[in-house]
Amino acid sequence: MKTKMKQKRKFRTWHVILGIVAAIAGLMMVVFLATGPSRAEVKNLTFSNIDFDKLHDGIYIGHYKGVKDSSRDTSVEVTISSGKIMKINAVGGALAGEKQANEINNGKSLNDLFDSIIERETLQVDVISGATLTSKSYLKAVEDALNKAQSE
Secondary structure (H helix, E strand, O other), X not given: OHHHHHHHHHHHHHHXXXXXXXXXXXXXXXXXXXXXXXXXXXHOOOOOOOOHHHOOOEEEEEEEOOOOOOOOOEEEEEEEEOOEXXXXXXXXXXXXXXXXXXXXXXXXXXXXXXXXXXXXXXXXXXXXXXXXXXXXXXXXXXXXXXXXXXXX
């Protein structure tokens, strides 16, 4: 009799555990499907060619705002002096402020992405592996700031 009760209790415990796992998996699937259009939008972003020789000195704020949702919205502050980019800071988005120095993947941070832009004087830089969408949204914000710097 006691062994039968133990078996029933064990059976119920496993049902509860499996139910919780199924609920979590279902919730993850809903989130994945709901963010699909935003991920596709950012993945397909293209960048214009910026003439880095025509940048005007100043501090410019650039933004990227997703059309599908706001999960990848970003803002940057680009400092230009003597016609050259001196500094890029994330001022909006998931990696704004001090978080831009945090490792995203394989020892790379947003600062590494920004340093590549400054060093190579192009937006055609390698994105951070494993953070492609985040990298592209920040690159798009930098592009917006640099377009402003050209038109001033």
